[in-house]
Amino acid sequence: MNKATELIKPPVKKNQWKFAVVFLVLIFLYYIALTTTDLTFRGSSLSPAAIFKRLFWDPFFLADVRAKIPEYAYYMFETLLIAYAGTLIAAVLAIPFGFLAARNMSKISGLGKWILNGIRAFPEIMLAIIFVAAVGMGPYAGVLAVGIHSIGMLGKLYAEVIESIDMKVLEALRSNGANRLQVMWYGVIPQVIPQFSNYAIYRFEVDVRSSTILGVVGAGGIGAPLIIASMQRNWEQVGMMLIIIIVVVTIIDLISGTIRKRIV
Structure with missing residues (x-):
């Protein structure tokens, strides 16, 4: 048999040793975590069935909760605008970063990948905390948080697309x-x-979900009233907001999925 056509056998023993070392390290870390973490919790007086009923059944039959639907819809609309503005900013600004990180387009692609990795290292909630402290509470901080984090994700995806061109x-x-x-x-x-375009639309779906929790730290959207209602154990209001979020996210997924299929 020609040596050029011979299959190179992988170093099985070396790979087995690596797997064994990684496995032992993970076992040790899990042991430390389980033995040092306080797993006790304060139980609720309500059963799971009762909480589920208050979340997804009672809100439809309480007039005071139904009266708040326009208010919750406005907060959800604000959340959508935060996600849209942040995704739009990221979809544009990620293009130069994508070309910078692409090996077939840039001689310093390593620097571009390092920058994108650094941006993605910060979750949206942490960026929202930073921008709330910098520019104040409100949707503007949420837009900046979503936009900056999405630049890191879209830039990486853009770079992979550019590297795969003909x-x-x-x-x-x-x-x-x-x-x-x-x-x-x-x-x-x-x-x-x-x-x-396909990745930008898909990222908008992700940013809608991410934007729903940014209000927890004062970055606008439906997150703030949601966390306040949950802290007050007002499960009917929490349930109504969750229902609105589920309906809106489902509609967006269906619309964006149809658009992405036509694009691709």
Whole structure:
């Protein structure tokens, strides 16, 4: 058999040792966590069935809860606007970061990936706390938090799309005398725009879910009244807000899924 066609066997023993070491380390960490964490909790006087009834059944039959539906709908609309504005900012600003992190487009792709990794290291809630302290409470802080975090996620996805483009198209354009700008406009952009749009729409779905909790730290949206009602054990109001969130998120998923299928 030709040596060039021989299959290279993986170092089985070496991989087994690595797996064993990782497995033992995880067992040790789980042991430390389970033996040092206080797992006791204060039980509720209500049964799970009673709480579920108050969350998803009683709100439809209480006039004072139904009267708050327009108010909760306004907070949910504010949440949608926070997610939309943040995603729009990220979808635009992530493009240069994506090209910077793409190996086939940038000579310093390692720096671009490092920047994107650094941005993604901070969750939205932490960024919201920082921006609330910097610019004050309100939706503006939520938009900044969602937008900055989404830049890290979309930039990484954009870079992967750019790295997977057909380079033969670019070579053909260069061989016909196209300059760098023409190569980008006619060779790269048409290949990446559909996937960019697909990822941006999908990211909007994720940001809607993320924006619902930013109000907990004062970044606007439905999160603030939701956490206040839950702290007061007003499960009927909590249930009505959860129902509104579920309905809106489901509708957005259906619409965005249809749009993404047509794009791709």
